[in-house]
Amino acid sequence: MLKRFWLWLGRLLGKTLFVLLIVGLGGWAIGTAYYSWKFSGPVSSEEQIPANEAAYTKGIIEDAIRVVEQHRDNTRVLRDAHAKAHGCVKAEVTVRTDLEETLRQGVLSEPGKTWQAWMRLSNGNAYPQFDRARDARGMAIKLLDVPGAKLMSSPRHAGDQDFVMFNHPAFFVRDVAEYRSNFAAQADGKKALAFFPSWDPRTWEIRHLIIALKTLSPAPSSPVETTYNSIAPFKLGPHNIKYRVIPTPENCPAYAIPKPNTDLPNFLRSALYQQLSLDRMPACFALQVQRQNPDYYMPIEDPSVEWDEKIAPFETVADIRLPAQDFDSTEQNLFCDNLSFNPWHALPEHRPIGGINRLRKAVYEAVSVYRHDRNAALNQ
Numbered sequence: 001m002l003k004r005f006w007l008w009l010g011r012l013l014g015k016t017l018f019v020l021l022i023v024g025l026g027g028w029a030i031g032t033a034y035y036s037w038k039f040s041g042p043v044s045s046e047e048q049i050p051a052n053e054a055a056y057t058k059g060i061i062e063d064a065i066r067v068v069e070q071h072r073d074n075t076r077v078l079r080d081a082h083a084k085a086h087g088c089v090k091a092e093v094t095v096r097t098d099l100e101e102t103l104r105q106g107v108l109s110e111p112g113k114t115w116q117a118w119m120r121l122s123n124g125n126a127y128p129q130f131d132r133a134r135d136a137r138g139m140a141i142k143l144l145d146v147p148g149a150k151l152m153s154s155p156r157h158a159g160d161q162d163f164v165m166f167n168h169p170a171f172f173v174r175d176v177a178e179y180r181s182n183f184a185a186q187a188d189g190k191k192a193l194a195f196f197p198s199w200d201p202r203t204w205e206i207r208h209l210i211i212a213l214k215t216l217s218p219a220p221s222s223p224v225e226t227t228y229n230s231i232a233p234f235k236l237g238p239h240n241i242k243y244r245v246i247p248t249p250e251n252c253p254a255y256a257i258p259k260p261n262t263d264l265p266n267f268l269r270s271a272l273y274q275q276l277s278l279d280r281m282p283a284c285f286a287l288q289v290q291r292q293n294p295d296y297y298m299p300i301e302d303p304s305v306e307w308d309e310k311i312a313p314f315e316t317v318a319d320i321r322l323p324a325q326d327f328d329s330t331e332q333n334l335f336c337d338n339l340s341f342n343p344w345h346a347l348p349e350h351r352p353i354g355g356i357n358r359l360r361k362a363v364y365e366a367v368s369v370y371r372h373d374r375n376a377a378l379n380q
Contacts, residue, residue, distance in 0.1 A: 088336030105237030106349030165228035
């Protein structure tokens with residue numbers, strides 16, 4: 001009797017596993033077919049602005065200022081994201097001499113030209129935390145003394161050309177409407193609702209949740225050891241492009257980054273300081289661009305989609321060098337805290353495009369003005 005029961009139970013479990021396998025394979029096949037259909041070209045090479053985008057942007061600005069106030073310390077109002085810097089360092093950005101003619105636009109128009117710049121390296125969280133915490137990592141570059149009219153007419157930034165990046169190739173929202181819902185939930189401390197805004201499964205953003213979890217990656221050994229991506233698209237003269245910065249240690253003298261002590265709260269700053277200030281060794285990167293091919297699924301209005309590198313490979317347009325330097329002083333850290341980076345501090349040839357970049361224009365400027373005004377008041 002007992003033997004027959006175990007045989008029956010074994011057959012039942014076997015059939016159940018077989019059915020689950022078939023259902024799983026069927027779901028995988030359906031999902032693959034759906035996303036192959038959904039993410040297929042062609043796409044528009046022009047921006048498409050929803051009618052309600054301005055209203056959503058206004059709400060996001062209000063939420064961003066709430067976040068800034070939630071995370072302020074006793075003496076400073078911090079940024080709404082990337083609050084913790086590993087350092088602001090001087091950089092040299094040199095345009096490639098072999099640059100293709102149609103890519104010679106804006107700050108890349110003069111092959112061989114070297115721009116002086118500031119580079120800020122940071123963690124992504126709105127609240128400073130230990131570097132070992134899973135987080136996004138950011139890089140912002142500000143080219144200095146760039147002539148010409150900029151997209152934002154601010155006397156403080158009249159000579160700036162900014163590039164803003166972080167270390168994942170895709171963003172975790174598709175558009176301003178989803179960002180409004182996602183950010184509002186996070187600002188209210190309801191992180192579970194950020195990707196599951198209702199009981200209706202049609203509103204669930206599981207793919208975007210996966211992107212967000214991938215974005216919260218373990219820390220590198222050093223901020224100069226990872227790749228940083230623009231995520232959203234930009235113009236480069238007539239082209240629609242995304243850009244990224246990749247490490248190129250082969251272009252610098254050989255240097256082995258010491259194994260970090262990840263128990264230290266600021267070990268990424270320590271690694272940068274060890275290389276540039278103590279060991280007096282430079283760090284090297286390359287600035288690369290990826291051109292949109294609108295015959296394929298390379299959308300402008302959805303930065304959650306990576307553009308396929310097999311179809312549109314990245315091309316190196318400039319080399320970046322961080323010379324040996326001293327940067328970890330009280331004065332320079334305060335200077336770094338007061339620097340504002342905005343992709344709209346740009347020449348028209350580098351105009352940001354797409355909904356998330358249009359959102360950045362309003363939010364970055366509003367938060368920057370609020371933060372600097374509040375800090376000035378606190379220091380009086």
